[in-house]
Amino acid sequence: MNAERPIVDENVSRTELKTAVADAPLQHNHPDSLPPALETTVVKSWKAPIAFGIFSIIAILLFVVFGREGTSGFRLSTDSDFFQIPTIQAPTRATGIVLTVLLVALAAYSAFLVSRSRPVRLWVTVVFAVLFLVGFLTWASAGATIPVPGLLVGAVGLSVPLVFGALGGVISERVGVVNVAIEGQLLAGAFVSAIVASVTGQPVLGLLSAMAAGVLVSFVLAAFSIKYFVDQVIVGVVLNVLVTGLTSFLYSQVLSKNTELLNNSGTIRLPRLPIPGLSEIPILGPVLFRQTIIVYILYIAVAVVFFALFKTRWGLRLRAVGEHPQAADTVGINVARTRFWNVSLAGAIAGLGGAYFTMGSVGSFNKEMTAGAGFIALAAVIFGRWDPIRATLAALLFGFASNLQSVLSIIGSPVPSEFMLMLPYLVTIFAVAGVVGRVRGPAASGKPYIKS
Amino acid sequence: MKLELRGITKRFGALTANDHIDLTIEPGEIHCLLGENGAGKSTLMNVLYGLYKAEEGEILLDDVVQHFAGPGDAMAAGIGMVHQHFMLIPVFTVAENVMLGHEKTNAAGVLDLGAAREKVREISERFGFHVDPDALVDDLPVGVQQRVEIIKALSRDAKVLVFDEPTAVLTPQETDELMTIMRQLKAAGTSIVFITHKLREVREVADRITVIRLGKVVGEASPTATNAELASLMVGRAVELTVHKDPAQPGADAFVVSNLSVIDPHGQLVVNNVSFDVRAGEILAIAGVQGNGQTELTEAIMGLQSRVRGEITLDGKSIRGLSVKQVLASGIGFVPEDRKEDGLVGEFTIAENLMLDRSDGPPFVKAGTLQLNYLNEFAEQKSKEFDVRSQGITTPVGRLSGGNQQKVVLARELSRDLRLFMAAQPTRGIDVGSIEFVHKRIVATRDAGIPVIVVSTELDEVVALADRIAVMYRGTIVGIVPGDTPRDVLGLMMAGEVPDSVTSPPEGAAA
Numbered sequence: 001m002n003a004e005r006p007i008v009d010e011n012v013s014r015t016e017l018k019t020a021v022a023d024a025p026l027q028h029n030h031p032d033s034l035p036p037a038l039e040t041t042v043v044k045s046w047k048a049p050i051a052f053g054i055f056s057i058i059a060i061l062l063f064v065v066f067g068r069e070g071t072s073g074f075r076l077s078t079d080s081d082f083f084q085i086p087t088i089q090a091p092t093r094a095t096g097i098v099l100t101v102l103l104v105a106l107a108a109y110s111a112f113l114v115s116r117s118r119p120v121r122l123w124v125t126v127v128f129a130v131l132f133l134v135g136f137l138t139w140a141s142a143g144a145t146i147p148v149p150g151l152l153v154g155a156v157g158l159s160v161p162l163v164f165g166a167l168g169g170v171i172s173e174r175v176g177v178v179n180v181a182i183e184g185q186l187l188a189g190a191f192v193s194a195i196v197a198s199v200t201g202q203p204v205l206g207l208l209s210a211m212a213a214g215v216l217v218s219f220v221l222a223a224f225s226i227k228y229f230v231d232q233v234i235v236g237v238v239l240n241v242l243v244t245g246l247t248s249f250l251y252s253q254v255l256s257k258n259t260e261l262l263n264n265s266g267t268i269r270l271p272r273l274p275i276p277g278l279s280e281i282p283i284l285g286p287v288l289f290r291q292t293i294i295v296y297i298l299y300i301a302v303a304v305v306f307f308a309l310f311k312t313r314w315g316l317r318l319r320a321v322g323e324h325p326q327a328a329d330t331v332g333i334n335v336a337r338t339r340f341w342n343v344s345l346a347g348a349i350a351g352l353g354g355a356y357f358t359m360g361s362v363g364s365f366n367k368e369m370t371a372g373a374g375f376i377a378l379a380a381v382i383f384g385r386w387d388p389i390r391a392t393l394a395a396l397l398f399g400f401a402s403n404l405q406s407v408l409s410i411i412g413s414p415v416p417s418e419f420m421l422m423l424p425y426l427v428t429i430f431a432v433a434g435v436v437g438r439v440r441g442p443a444a445s446g447k448p449y450i451k452s
Numbered sequence: 453m454k455l456e457l458r459g460i461t462k463r464f465g466a467l468t469a470n471d472h473i474d475l476t477i478e479p480g481e482i483h484c485l486l487g488e489n490g491a492g493k494s495t496l497m498n499v500l501y502g503l504y505k506a507e508e509g510e511i512l513l514d515d516v517v518q519h520f521a522g523p524g525d526a527m528a529a530g531i532g533m534v535h536q537h538f539m540l541i542p543v544f545t546v547a548e549n550v551m552l553g554h555e556k557t558n559a560a561g562v563l564d565l566g567a568a569r570e571k572v573r574e575i576s577e578r579f580g581f582h583v584d585p586d587a588l589v590d591d592l593p594v595g596v597q598q599r600v601e602i603i604k605a606l607s608r609d610a611k612v613l614v615f616d617e618p619t620a621v622l623t624p625q626e627t628d629e630l631m632t633i634m635r636q637l638k639a640a641g642t643s644i645v646f647i648t649h650k651l652r653e654v655r656e657v658a659d660r661i662t663v664i665r666l667g668k669v670v671g672e673a674s675p676t677a678t679n680a681e682l683a684s685l686m687v688g689r690a691v692e693l694t695v696h697k698d699p700a701q702p703g704a705d706a707f708v709v710s711n712l713s714v715i716d717p718h719g720q721l722v723v724n725n726v727s728f729d730v731r732a733g734e735i736l737a738i739a740g741v742q743g744n745g746q747t748e749l750t751e752a753i754m755g756l757q758s759r760v761r762g763e764i765t766l767d768g769k770s771i772r773g774l775s776v777k778q779v780l781a782s783g784i785g786f787v788p789e790d791r792k793e794d795g796l797v798g799e800f801t802i803a804e805n806l807m808l809d810r811s812d813g814p815p816f817v818k819a820g821t822l823q824l825n826y827l828n829e830f831a832e833q834k835s836k837e838f839d840v841r842s843q844g845i846t847t848p849v850g851r852l853s854g855g856n857q858q859k860v861v862l863a864r865e866l867s868r869d870l871r872l873f874m875a876a877q878p879t880r881g882i883d884v885g886s887i888e889f890v891h892k893r894i895v896a897t898r899d900a901g902i903p904v905i906v907v908s909t910e911l912d913e914v915v916a917l918a919d920r921i922a923v924m925y926r927g928t929i930v931g932i933v934p935g936d937t938p939r940d941v942l943g944l945m946m947a948g949e950v951p952d953s954v955t956s957p958p959e960g961a962a963a
């Protein structure tokens with residue numbers, strides 16, 4: 001072992017140069033043991049101040065220059081609450097001016113931060129967004145009253161399928177399969193749950209069948225993308241078209257001819273189950289605790305997925321397969337099987353979200369009733385950075401934007417309804433493109449794992 | 453544990469990667485598997501590890517025939533592997549990586565991270581690794597990542613440990629430490645299979661040496677064999693291990709980089725205030741371990757990086773901020789480090805690849821039309837000149853061997869009027885014959901009076917080619933030293949230390 005060292009014959013200078021040499025006991029005193037961070041420089045990003053500036057200008061124009069007279073009302077309580085909070089009445093123009101001043105101040109503060117090479121923290125963005133939103137609502141509701149609980153209840157309602165879809169998306173992408181088929185899974189869940197619940201009269205069977213329908217769609221996605229290495233995005237898109245076509249065909253040929261038996265809203269729709277006590281808290285009660293069983297399942301699902309993804313063996317292996325499948329393979333994890341079953345699980349969750357369209361809200365199936373919710377859920381996955389909690393919040397934001405649109409058109413806002421219809425999608429685009437910036441998804445997402 | 457491979461044959465289509473290979477690893481020995489790139493060493497080990505299924509042959513552990521359906525079985529039988537490309541999840545912590553695949557959980561299925569941390573600490577302590585179980589693998593230097601791989605294997609009680617080209621990513625000092633670790637493991641009774649193509653390392657650590665060529669065992673050697681003997685056994689003929697070159701005849705400063713910094717999206721200075729110059733007719737080698745800013749430096753010169761500070765001048769004219777096309781037009785020839793990714797279009801023919809960077813005008817394109825006759829003539833001539841071995845100029849480049857692919861890149865880049873030639877990792881992953889050829893062409897380019905930059909992580913190559921050597925470490929140039937600087941000094945510089953002998957300004961820099 002102590003043979004001569006043929007590497008270097010120039011041993012002369014060796015002793016002077018302090019280092020760990022092989023003959024000495026292993027010493028880790030060279031710089032690699034404690035890696036110094038690379039020197040950094042600050043890349044000034046003016047993105048936030050510029051965006052704040054643009055919105056401040058909009059605020060000045062909208063709330064001050066073209067400000068509307070009158071008072072704006074915000075009703076905060078419903079009749080069945082513990083106690084009643086009086087409706088807030090605010091003078092429209094004065095409130096607008098105050099909020100605009102605050103917005104301009106925040107924009108200036110962010111510009112100051114960036115000029116001093118300091119980061120613009122998230123709370124600045126959040127406060128700015130909330131202030132702008134309040135200002136906009138005040139302006140839009142001049143001379144009318146916005147029912148805040150109603151606005152939020154509706155927002156949650158529209159968010160539920162998005163959250164289910166996003167959870168399915170998170171699981172699927174984390175295991176390495178891009179799930180563009182969320183739309184198809186939602187629609188399949190909606191369709192099958194309606195029929196099963198209508199025919200059997202058993203809501204539980206309806207929910208289970210929705211999950212089964214989502215799983216079936218997932219099976220196709222998984223088989224093609226995992227077994228046959230077909231491009232995952234293409235399979236997903238094709239599946240969406242297929243499910244849309246199939247359900248529309250069956251709807252017009254079968255369901256609409258026998259509505260009483262197959263698409264009966266009387267038997268399909270789930271009852272609301274107010275939770276005693278909790279449901280009487282002002283604002284929160286009606287929003288969160290006067291819901292159907294699907295929504296309560298959702299609360300549990302979000303918590304369970306979050307916990308399991310980061311704290312259990314299942315989650316560790318799932319994430320390993322999505323990040324570096326070959327590494328997972330070399331420690332004895334079956335990559336194809338892990339992907340297959342987790343994509344199926346994702347389909348089950350998304351399918352359950354589909355059941356909300358029929359059993360949770362409308363009560364009957366309609367052609368193409370998911371209306372792109374699957375794609376918004378996909379955006380929520382990215383906006384939420386592949387994290388179940390963040391994705392849920394993103395889905396709630398998108399749901400809120402959708403519902404804001406309908407509430408404002410009901411109370412007669414001055415904004416054209418066509419413009420308002422764009423709102424949810426505008427929010428989605430801005431959220432995903434602007435705010436998220438560069439984020440790293442699961443490294444192997446979308447890439448087939450081909451073993452030789 | 454005694455490991456025996458008998459008659460292992462593995463085919464990929466028409467290619468026989470392993471042809472009836474017999475190999476016996478005795479308990480507690482370090483057995484070197486020596487062979488060129490593509491000789492079939494890694495394939496053999498992947499068969500052993502259950503990643504590939506062999507067509508013929510059997511694996512025996514302590515004289516018991518094994519049937520490995522996958523890596524899980526191999527690990528359970530006591531075989532561990534330190535892969536050439538680390539099999540670690542970068543976004544996981546060390547403990548999570550070590551526990552992956554055999555996780556301990558409590559009754560509720562929740563991971564027992566405490567036990568994994570303890571295991572990492574215990575093994576780390578036993579061998580003096582100093583690995584923090586809660587560090588993110590992505591944040592660790594490669595040398596430490598390799599130790600995580602070793603811990604991973606040991607945590608599953610590996611009795612036979614396979615190291616697949618473990619030194620490719622290490623500094624010479626880290627390599628020395630790895631050798632020490634191997635000896636420690638051996639002393640603890642672990643059998644070690646050490647795969648490499650570097651003769652120096654083999655002779656230092658091996659108890660026995662098996663040489664593989666073209667998928668066959670061609671002989672055994674003892675660690676006392678000379679480099680020349682081992683090399684000729686490995687290549688199948690006598691090889692020249694040194695490059696013949698006359699002393700450089702450097703002319704005036706031709707290419708000057710001053711205070712160049714490259715900033716990545718996170719604001720890190722991946723190249724940090726780098727200055728150097730290259731004179732006409734000399735080779736400046738940029739040495740350093742992979743990932744110390746060399747890639748970004750070459751990309752910045754080529755106009756491929758967006759956030760660049762400082763100045764780059766070629767023949768007195770600034771080329772900073774020019775587009776890639778303008779940089780090429782100013783006379784820079786560039787061999788990128790990843791020829792399959794950046795150097796060639798695999799599906800294109802040899803001829804098409806030879807005109808890739810000249811598709812916007814004569815002589816290859818006239819009035820928007822490819823001049824196929826001229827192209828074919830050109831391609832035939834260049835194929836001959838650069839000894840590209842193929843079925844013809846219409847062969848897709850992706851089907852060629854690594855060495856022939858590199859010759860195509862070289863032919864394309866050297867066929868223009870150059871003012872600077874820059875080659876990054878010019879001989880990575882190519883056979884010895886091609887290495888000789890590439891080295892000769894690089895020296896010939898220098899002798900034609902063109903400034904040459906060679907970026908290489910292989911110390912052998914640096915020493916063989918360089919007239920002067922700039923060593924990069926963590927984005928900075930540690931020093932610029934003469935080409936005959938001893939290896940151990942270079943090794944230290946690659947680890948970021950500046951030996952006293954180097955601190956004086958290198959001669960030639962002030963010219």
